[in-house]
Amino acid sequence: MIDTLNTTLRRVPPWSLYILAALYPAWLLQQGVTGGLGVDPVKAMEHDLGRRSLQLIVAGLCITPLRRFTGLNLVRFRRAVGLIAFFYICLHLTVWLVLDVQILSQVWADILKRPYITIGMAGFLLLVPLAVTSNAYSVRRLGRRWNRLHRLVYLAALLGAFHFVMLVKGFQYEPLIYLVCVIVLLLTRLAPRRRRIPT
Template sequence: MTRTQRVNAALRQVPSWAVYGLGALIPVYYLYLGLTGGLGVEPVNALERALGDLAIKALVVVLAVTPVRRWTGISLVMHRRALGLLAFFYVVCHLLVWALLDVQDFGRVWADIVKRPYISIGMIAFVLLLPVAATSNNLSIRKLGPVRWRRVHMLTYAIGVLGAAHYIMVQKTWEAEPLIYLAVILGLVATRLPALRREFAS
Protein backbone atom coordinates (compact mmCIF):
# COMPACT_ATOMS: atom_id res chain seq x y z
CA MET A 1 0.00 0.00 0.00
CA THR A 2 1.37 3.40 -0.99
CA ARG A 3 1.58 6.37 1.34
CA THR A 4 -1.34 8.05 -0.45
CA GLN A 5 -3.45 4.92 -0.04
CA ARG A 6 -2.61 4.80 3.65
CA VAL A 7 -3.57 8.45 4.07
CA ASN A 8 -6.88 7.90 2.26
CA ALA A 9 -7.58 4.80 4.32
CA ALA A 10 -6.96 6.79 7.51
CA LEU A 11 -9.23 9.61 6.32
CA ARG A 12 -12.02 7.12 5.59
CA GLN A 13 -11.78 5.90 9.18
CA VAL A 14 -12.56 9.37 10.53
CA PRO A 15 -16.33 9.47 11.26
CA SER A 16 -18.32 12.45 9.99
CA TRP A 17 -19.61 13.18 13.49
CA ALA A 18 -16.03 13.74 14.62
CA VAL A 19 -15.44 16.28 11.84
CA TYR A 20 -18.66 18.10 12.71
CA GLY A 21 -17.97 17.97 16.44
CA LEU A 22 -14.38 19.15 16.33
CA GLY A 23 -15.19 21.81 13.74
CA ALA A 24 -18.09 23.16 15.77
CA LEU A 25 -15.90 23.46 18.87
CA ILE A 26 -13.63 26.07 17.27
CA PRO A 27 -16.13 28.98 17.49
CA VAL A 28 -16.97 27.85 21.03
CA TYR A 29 -13.28 28.09 21.89
CA TYR A 30 -13.07 31.58 20.39
CA LEU A 31 -16.14 32.62 22.40
CA TYR A 32 -14.50 31.26 25.54
CA LEU A 33 -11.39 33.32 24.79
CA GLY A 34 -13.53 36.41 24.31
CA LEU A 35 -15.33 35.90 27.61
CA THR A 36 -12.11 35.30 29.54
CA GLY A 37 -10.05 38.15 28.12
CA GLY A 38 -8.08 36.04 25.68
CA LEU A 39 -9.00 38.15 22.65
CA GLY A 40 -7.58 41.44 23.85
CA VAL A 41 -9.17 44.76 24.69
CA GLU A 42 -11.76 44.59 21.86
CA PRO A 43 -13.07 41.03 22.18
CA VAL A 44 -16.15 41.49 19.98
CA ASN A 45 -14.12 42.86 17.07
CA ALA A 46 -11.48 40.15 17.55
CA LEU A 47 -14.14 37.43 17.70
CA GLU A 48 -15.82 38.75 14.57
CA ARG A 49 -12.53 38.76 12.68
CA ALA A 50 -11.47 35.34 13.98
CA LEU A 51 -14.72 33.78 12.79
CA GLY A 52 -14.42 35.51 9.42
CA ASP A 53 -10.88 34.18 9.03
CA LEU A 54 -12.13 30.72 9.97
CA ALA A 55 -14.93 30.92 7.40
CA ILE A 56 -12.65 31.90 4.50
CA LYS A 57 -10.17 29.17 5.40
CA ALA A 58 -12.95 26.59 5.47
CA LEU A 59 -14.16 27.77 2.05
CA VAL A 60 -10.64 27.39 0.66
CA VAL A 61 -10.47 23.83 1.99
CA VAL A 62 -13.82 22.98 0.39
CA LEU A 63 -12.77 24.44 -2.97
CA ALA A 64 -9.46 22.58 -2.77
CA VAL A 65 -10.94 19.09 -2.29
CA THR A 66 -11.18 18.20 -5.98
CA PRO A 67 -7.87 19.79 -7.11
CA VAL A 68 -5.98 18.18 -4.21
CA ARG A 69 -7.40 14.78 -5.13
CA ARG A 70 -6.40 15.30 -8.76
CA TRP A 71 -2.87 16.53 -8.00
CA THR A 72 -1.94 14.36 -5.00
CA GLY A 73 -4.38 11.46 -4.95
CA ILE A 74 -5.38 12.38 -1.38
CA SER A 75 -9.17 12.47 -1.12
CA LEU A 76 -11.29 14.44 1.32
CA VAL A 77 -14.42 13.83 -0.73
CA MET A 78 -16.00 11.75 2.02
CA HIS A 79 -15.80 14.77 4.32
CA ARG A 80 -16.61 17.52 1.81
CA ARG A 81 -20.22 17.86 2.97
CA ALA A 82 -19.15 18.22 6.59
CA LEU A 83 -16.48 20.76 5.66
CA GLY A 84 -18.96 22.75 3.59
CA LEU A 85 -21.57 22.84 6.33
CA LEU A 86 -18.92 23.86 8.84
CA ALA A 87 -17.94 26.72 6.53
CA PHE A 88 -21.61 27.77 6.50
CA PHE A 89 -21.72 27.51 10.31
CA TYR A 90 -18.65 29.75 10.62
CA VAL A 91 -20.21 32.32 8.28
CA VAL A 92 -23.42 32.32 10.34
CA CYS A 93 -21.42 32.76 13.56
CA HIS A 94 -19.46 35.62 11.98
CA LEU A 95 -22.69 37.28 10.86
CA LEU A 96 -24.38 36.87 14.26
CA VAL A 97 -21.43 38.34 16.14
CA TRP A 98 -21.43 41.33 13.79
CA ALA A 99 -25.21 41.89 13.98
CA LEU A 100 -25.94 41.02 17.62
CA LEU A 101 -22.75 41.90 19.48
CA ASP A 102 -21.14 44.57 17.31
CA VAL A 103 -23.95 46.59 15.69
CA GLN A 104 -26.76 45.62 18.12
CA ASP A 105 -29.43 47.45 16.12
CA PHE A 106 -31.46 45.98 13.23
CA GLY A 107 -31.92 49.39 11.61
CA ARG A 108 -28.17 49.96 11.57
CA VAL A 109 -27.59 46.41 10.32
CA TRP A 110 -29.83 47.04 7.31
CA ALA A 111 -28.29 50.48 6.74
CA ASP A 112 -24.79 49.00 6.75
CA ILE A 113 -25.84 46.27 4.30
CA VAL A 114 -27.20 48.89 1.90
CA LYS A 115 -24.54 51.58 2.29
CA ARG A 116 -21.27 49.73 2.89
CA PRO A 117 -20.04 47.85 -0.21
CA TYR A 118 -17.91 45.34 1.70
CA ILE A 119 -20.92 44.37 3.83
CA SER A 120 -23.15 44.22 0.73
CA ILE A 121 -20.72 41.81 -0.91
CA GLY A 122 -20.52 39.71 2.24
CA MET A 123 -24.32 39.50 2.43
CA ILE A 124 -24.57 38.50 -1.24
CA ALA A 125 -22.12 35.68 -0.53
CA PHE A 126 -24.20 34.64 2.49
CA VAL A 127 -27.46 34.62 0.50
CA LEU A 128 -25.82 32.48 -2.20
CA LEU A 129 -24.58 30.15 0.51
CA LEU A 130 -28.10 29.48 1.83
CA PRO A 131 -29.29 27.20 -1.03
CA VAL A 132 -25.95 25.40 -1.02
CA ALA A 133 -26.24 24.64 2.69
CA ALA A 134 -29.96 23.81 2.45
CA THR A 135 -29.33 21.21 -0.28
CA SER A 136 -26.31 19.58 1.36
CA ASN A 137 -28.18 16.35 2.03
CA ASN A 138 -29.10 13.14 0.23
CA LEU A 139 -32.79 14.05 -0.01
CA SER A 140 -31.97 17.17 -2.03
CA ILE A 141 -29.84 15.14 -4.43
CA ARG A 142 -32.79 12.82 -5.05
CA LYS A 143 -35.30 15.67 -5.36
CA LEU A 144 -33.21 17.92 -7.59
CA GLY A 145 -31.42 15.22 -9.55
CA PRO A 146 -27.62 15.06 -9.87
CA VAL A 147 -27.34 17.67 -12.64
CA ARG A 148 -29.39 20.43 -10.99
CA TRP A 149 -27.87 19.61 -7.60
CA ARG A 150 -24.34 20.02 -9.01
CA ARG A 151 -25.29 23.32 -10.58
CA VAL A 152 -26.62 24.66 -7.28
CA HIS A 153 -23.39 23.67 -5.57
CA MET A 154 -21.30 25.38 -8.24
CA LEU A 155 -22.36 28.58 -6.47
CA THR A 156 -19.54 27.72 -4.08
CA TYR A 157 -17.03 29.15 -6.56
CA ALA A 158 -18.78 32.53 -6.69
CA ILE A 159 -19.19 32.45 -2.90
CA GLY A 160 -15.45 31.91 -2.46
CA VAL A 161 -14.56 34.86 -4.70
CA LEU A 162 -17.10 37.14 -3.02
CA GLY A 163 -15.92 36.04 0.41
CA ALA A 164 -12.32 36.86 -0.47
CA ALA A 165 -13.39 40.25 -1.87
CA HIS A 166 -15.26 40.96 1.38
CA TYR A 167 -12.17 39.96 3.36
CA ILE A 168 -9.98 42.36 1.37
CA MET A 169 -12.40 45.27 1.58
CA VAL A 170 -12.98 44.95 5.33
CA GLN A 171 -9.31 45.72 5.99
CA LYS A 172 -8.45 49.34 6.69
CA THR A 173 -5.22 49.01 4.70
CA TRP A 174 -3.98 46.72 1.95
CA GLU A 175 -2.73 43.55 3.62
CA ALA A 176 -1.01 40.56 2.08
CA GLU A 177 -3.04 37.76 3.70
CA PRO A 178 -6.46 38.64 2.20
CA LEU A 179 -4.85 39.09 -1.22
CA ILE A 180 -3.24 35.68 -0.91
CA TYR A 181 -6.62 34.13 -0.12
CA LEU A 182 -8.13 35.80 -3.18
CA ALA A 183 -5.27 34.56 -5.38
CA VAL A 184 -5.60 31.01 -4.04
CA ILE A 185 -9.38 31.00 -4.52
CA LEU A 186 -9.10 32.39 -8.06
CA GLY A 187 -6.50 29.71 -8.81
CA LEU A 188 -8.77 26.96 -7.48
CA VAL A 189 -11.72 28.31 -9.46
CA ALA A 190 -9.55 28.45 -12.61
CA THR A 191 -8.78 24.74 -12.28
CA ARG A 192 -12.52 24.03 -12.42
CA LEU A 193 -13.38 26.27 -15.40
CA PRO A 194 -13.26 23.45 -17.99
CA ALA A 195 -15.65 21.38 -15.86
CA LEU A 196 -17.94 24.38 -15.38
CA ARG A 197 -18.06 25.03 -19.12
CA ARG A 198 -18.87 21.38 -19.82
CA GLU A 199 -21.56 21.36 -17.14
CA PHE A 200 -23.43 24.38 -18.47
CA ALA A 201 -22.89 23.48 -22.13
CA SER A 202 -24.65 20.14 -21.67
Protein backbone atom coordinates in the same frame (compact mmCIF):
# COMPACT_ATOMS: atom_id res chain seq x y z
CA MET B 1 1.79 6.48 0.12
CA ILE B 2 -1.40 8.13 -1.16
CA ASP B 3 -3.26 4.80 -1.14
CA THR B 4 -2.25 4.23 2.47
CA LEU B 5 -3.39 7.72 3.43
CA ASN B 6 -6.71 7.27 1.62
CA THR B 7 -7.25 3.98 3.44
CA THR B 8 -6.57 5.67 6.79
CA LEU B 9 -8.89 8.57 5.98
CA ARG B 10 -11.73 6.17 5.13
CA ARG B 11 -11.68 5.11 8.77
CA VAL B 12 -12.31 8.68 9.97
CA PRO B 13 -16.07 9.34 10.28
CA PRO B 14 -17.14 12.70 8.78
CA TRP B 15 -19.29 13.43 11.85
CA SER B 16 -16.11 13.77 13.91
CA LEU B 17 -15.44 17.05 12.08
CA TYR B 18 -18.67 18.51 13.46
CA ILE B 19 -17.53 17.78 17.01
CA LEU B 20 -14.19 19.48 16.41
CA ALA B 21 -15.95 22.40 14.74
CA ALA B 22 -18.17 22.97 17.79
CA LEU B 23 -15.17 23.22 20.10
CA TYR B 24 -13.63 26.22 18.36
CA PRO B 25 -16.50 28.74 18.84
CA ALA B 26 -16.84 27.59 22.45
CA TRP B 27 -13.13 28.25 22.99
CA LEU B 28 -13.41 31.61 21.22
CA LEU B 29 -16.32 32.66 23.46
CA GLN B 30 -14.39 31.59 26.55
CA GLN B 31 -11.43 33.68 25.41
CA GLY B 32 -13.68 36.68 24.84
CA VAL B 33 -15.26 36.42 28.28
CA THR B 34 -11.94 36.01 30.08
CA GLY B 35 -10.14 38.82 28.24
CA GLY B 36 -8.04 36.63 25.97
CA LEU B 37 -9.14 38.48 22.83
CA GLY B 38 -7.82 41.90 23.74
CA VAL B 39 -9.57 45.21 24.29
CA ASP B 40 -12.30 44.62 21.67
CA PRO B 41 -13.36 40.96 21.99
CA VAL B 42 -16.48 41.43 19.84
CA LYS B 43 -14.48 42.61 16.83
CA ALA B 44 -11.89 39.92 17.46
CA MET B 45 -14.55 37.17 17.49
CA GLU B 46 -16.28 38.65 14.45
CA HIS B 47 -13.10 38.83 12.38
CA ASP B 48 -11.75 35.49 13.53
CA LEU B 49 -14.95 33.63 12.68
CA GLY B 50 -14.98 35.29 9.27
CA ARG B 51 -11.36 34.29 8.65
CA ARG B 52 -11.98 30.69 9.70
CA SER B 53 -15.04 30.56 7.43
CA LEU B 54 -12.98 31.66 4.44
CA GLN B 55 -10.26 29.16 5.31
CA LEU B 56 -12.82 26.35 5.33
CA ILE B 57 -14.28 27.47 2.00
CA VAL B 58 -10.77 27.42 0.52
CA ALA B 59 -10.21 23.98 2.06
CA GLY B 60 -13.43 22.76 0.46
CA LEU B 61 -12.30 24.07 -2.92
CA CYS B 62 -9.02 22.17 -2.50
CA ILE B 63 -10.71 18.78 -2.29
CA THR B 64 -11.39 18.31 -6.02
CA PRO B 65 -7.92 19.43 -7.23
CA LEU B 66 -6.24 17.28 -4.60
CA ARG B 67 -8.09 14.19 -5.79
CA ARG B 68 -7.55 15.07 -9.44
CA PHE B 69 -3.86 15.93 -9.36
CA THR B 70 -2.52 13.94 -6.39
CA GLY B 71 -5.00 11.10 -5.86
CA LEU B 72 -5.75 12.18 -2.29
CA ASN B 73 -9.46 11.50 -1.78
CA LEU B 74 -11.17 13.76 0.75
CA VAL B 75 -14.53 13.86 -1.02
CA ARG B 76 -16.35 12.16 1.88
CA PHE B 77 -15.47 15.15 4.07
CA ARG B 78 -16.56 17.86 1.60
CA ARG B 79 -20.13 18.14 2.86
CA ALA B 80 -18.97 18.46 6.47
CA VAL B 81 -16.37 21.10 5.55
CA GLY B 82 -18.97 23.10 3.63
CA LEU B 83 -21.57 22.94 6.40
CA ILE B 84 -19.03 23.88 9.06
CA ALA B 85 -17.96 26.85 6.92
CA PHE B 86 -21.61 27.93 6.69
CA PHE B 87 -22.04 27.46 10.44
CA TYR B 88 -19.05 29.71 11.12
CA ILE B 89 -20.37 32.30 8.67
CA CYS B 90 -23.70 32.29 10.53
CA LEU B 91 -21.82 32.84 13.81
CA HIS B 92 -19.76 35.60 12.15
CA LEU B 93 -23.00 37.27 11.02
CA THR B 94 -24.66 36.76 14.42
CA VAL B 95 -21.78 38.40 16.27
CA TRP B 96 -21.94 41.35 13.86
CA LEU B 97 -25.73 41.69 14.18
CA VAL B 98 -26.23 41.04 17.90
CA LEU B 99 -23.01 42.13 19.59
CA ASP B 100 -21.54 44.70 17.20
CA VAL B 101 -24.26 46.72 15.43
CA GLN B 102 -27.21 45.80 17.71
CA ILE B 103 -29.61 48.27 16.03
CA LEU B 104 -31.72 46.69 13.26
CA SER B 105 -32.11 49.90 11.26
CA GLN B 106 -28.35 50.41 11.35
CA VAL B 107 -27.80 46.90 10.01
CA TRP B 108 -29.79 47.64 6.86
CA ALA B 109 -28.05 51.01 6.48
CA ASP B 110 -24.63 49.34 6.72
CA ILE B 111 -25.58 46.73 4.12
CA LEU B 112 -26.61 49.47 1.68
CA LYS B 113 -23.82 51.97 2.38
CA ARG B 114 -20.75 49.79 2.87
CA PRO B 115 -19.77 47.80 -0.25
CA TYR B 116 -17.75 45.21 1.68
CA ILE B 117 -20.81 44.38 3.79
CA THR B 118 -23.02 44.26 0.68
CA ILE B 119 -20.60 41.81 -0.97
CA GLY B 120 -20.28 39.70 2.19
CA MET B 121 -24.05 39.51 2.57
CA ALA B 122 -24.45 38.50 -1.08
CA GLY B 123 -21.93 35.69 -0.56
CA PHE B 124 -23.84 34.52 2.51
CA LEU B 125 -27.17 34.47 0.66
CA LEU B 126 -25.63 32.38 -2.12
CA LEU B 127 -24.56 29.81 0.45
CA VAL B 128 -28.00 29.46 2.06
CA PRO B 129 -29.53 27.21 -0.65
CA LEU B 130 -26.33 25.15 -0.71
CA ALA B 131 -26.53 24.51 3.03
CA VAL B 132 -30.25 23.69 2.82
CA THR B 133 -29.69 21.16 0.02
CA SER B 134 -26.58 19.52 1.51
CA ASN B 135 -28.33 16.27 2.27
CA ALA B 136 -28.91 12.95 0.52
CA TYR B 137 -32.61 13.67 -0.07
CA SER B 138 -31.85 16.87 -1.99
CA VAL B 139 -29.18 15.12 -4.06
CA ARG B 140 -31.73 12.50 -5.13
CA ARG B 141 -34.52 15.03 -5.61
CA LEU B 142 -32.56 17.54 -7.68
CA GLY B 143 -30.45 15.10 -9.69
CA ARG B 144 -28.13 16.90 -12.09
CA ARG B 145 -29.54 20.25 -10.99
CA TRP B 146 -27.91 19.67 -7.61
CA ASN B 147 -24.42 19.91 -9.13
CA ARG B 148 -25.33 23.07 -11.04
CA LEU B 149 -26.80 24.65 -7.92
CA HIS B 150 -23.75 23.86 -5.83
CA ARG B 151 -21.47 25.60 -8.30
CA LEU B 152 -22.70 28.78 -6.63
CA VAL B 153 -19.99 28.09 -4.06
CA TYR B 154 -17.45 29.34 -6.62
CA LEU B 155 -19.06 32.78 -6.76
CA ALA B 156 -19.62 32.78 -2.99
CA ALA B 157 -15.92 32.02 -2.43
CA LEU B 158 -14.91 34.94 -4.67
CA LEU B 159 -17.30 37.27 -2.88
CA GLY B 160 -15.99 36.13 0.49
CA ALA B 161 -12.41 36.78 -0.58
CA PHE B 162 -13.29 40.23 -1.94
CA HIS B 163 -15.19 40.96 1.28
CA PHE B 164 -12.00 40.27 3.25
CA VAL B 165 -9.85 42.39 0.88
CA MET B 166 -12.22 45.36 1.16
CA LEU B 167 -12.64 44.96 4.92
CA VAL B 168 -9.03 45.48 5.95
CA LYS B 169 -7.52 48.93 6.22
CA GLY B 170 -4.43 49.70 4.18
CA PHE B 171 -2.42 47.23 2.15
CA GLN B 172 -2.22 43.79 3.73
CA TYR B 173 -0.98 40.57 2.20
CA GLU B 174 -3.25 38.10 4.01
CA PRO B 175 -6.57 38.90 2.29
CA LEU B 176 -4.83 39.06 -1.09
CA ILE B 177 -3.38 35.59 -0.48
CA TYR B 178 -6.89 34.23 0.11
CA LEU B 179 -8.15 35.92 -3.05
CA VAL B 180 -5.30 34.49 -5.13
CA CYS B 181 -5.89 31.02 -3.63
CA VAL B 182 -9.57 31.13 -4.56
CA ILE B 183 -8.83 32.28 -8.11
CA VAL B 184 -6.14 29.61 -8.61
CA LEU B 185 -8.40 26.87 -7.24
CA LEU B 186 -11.19 27.93 -9.59
CA LEU B 187 -8.81 28.02 -12.54
CA THR B 188 -7.69 24.44 -11.84
CA ARG B 189 -11.22 23.37 -12.69
CA LEU B 190 -10.69 24.68 -16.23
CA ALA B 191 -7.65 22.48 -16.83
CA PRO B 192 -8.40 19.64 -19.28
CA ARG B 193 -8.77 16.23 -17.71
CA ARG B 194 -6.09 13.69 -18.49
CA ARG B 195 -7.24 10.76 -20.52
CA ARG B 196 -6.47 7.39 -19.06
CA ILE B 197 -4.12 5.38 -21.21
CA PRO B 198 -5.57 1.88 -21.68
CA THR B 199 -3.39 -0.93 -20.35
